[in-house]
Amino acid sequence: MDISSILDKKNIILAMQSKEKSDAFFELAQCFKENNIITDVKGYVEDVLKREAEFSTGIGYGIAIPHAKSKYVKTTAIAVGKLAHNIVYDSIDNEPVRILFMIAVPENGNDAHLKILNKLARKFMDENFRKNILAAENEDFMFEALRIF
Template sequence: MTTLPLGPQHILIDPPVADAGAVLEALAALLAESTGQSPALIAEALKSREAQGSTGIGHGVALPHARIDGARDVAVAALRSAQGIPFAAPDGLAVRVFIAVAVPKSAATAHLEILSNLAVRLASEEVRADLLNASESTGFFAVLTDSD
């Protein structure tokens, strides 16, 4: 898999989030340092993107993403929820694995490449199961970034 701008410190395992808004706010806080933008601005961009259509891709996975004015770098963050969060996924399943991507407005190609690579990786039932079974962020990171 293409190297992701992601480290274990950008992954939350089972935080106390109860709804989609709380998930997006938690992810925005993780993305803020890498982008140089405020968590509030990133959360608003992620929520605005969700308003256009759910980024849930099915099988309990969502890829919230946004292009951010003034972002200095591409950033990726992840959150796994202990319970499923309703997220308007096409299969109707609640989402437990969220991988968020924030990119500068000028990074359209990188944006699409990261989303495509993540979608391919997360299409694997084995990968999804391993992400759900990871007991800590380092294990989640290893599963998500393993190049097989």
């Protein structure tokens, strides 16, 4: 799956004010709701939190990839959030998180999210890529950085 096919500039937030993990999930889910990706913010976030309880999606490098298959998702999409403040996340490297890539997948969807997770995780291994997304100051720059893979 091509990441750019499920990413829309409207689902990029570069000034997230959340200071807690669950608040960040709600902020990104609200973006999904406003852009007709999900039908219910609370229900979707509960599914993300349930998934997060199984194993933290904080992959290190200040990045997390929260995700869930959910009956509240209409279509597969990614929301990107850059936090104004680092948040404690229980990441594998025990470092706080600064950027979230939230993946929404319909409950009856295939395993597209696994392909997306794999592509993202591989891309995040590239130090220059991480620096570019951390330095993104506008949605256009973030979109272009992500669109290339």
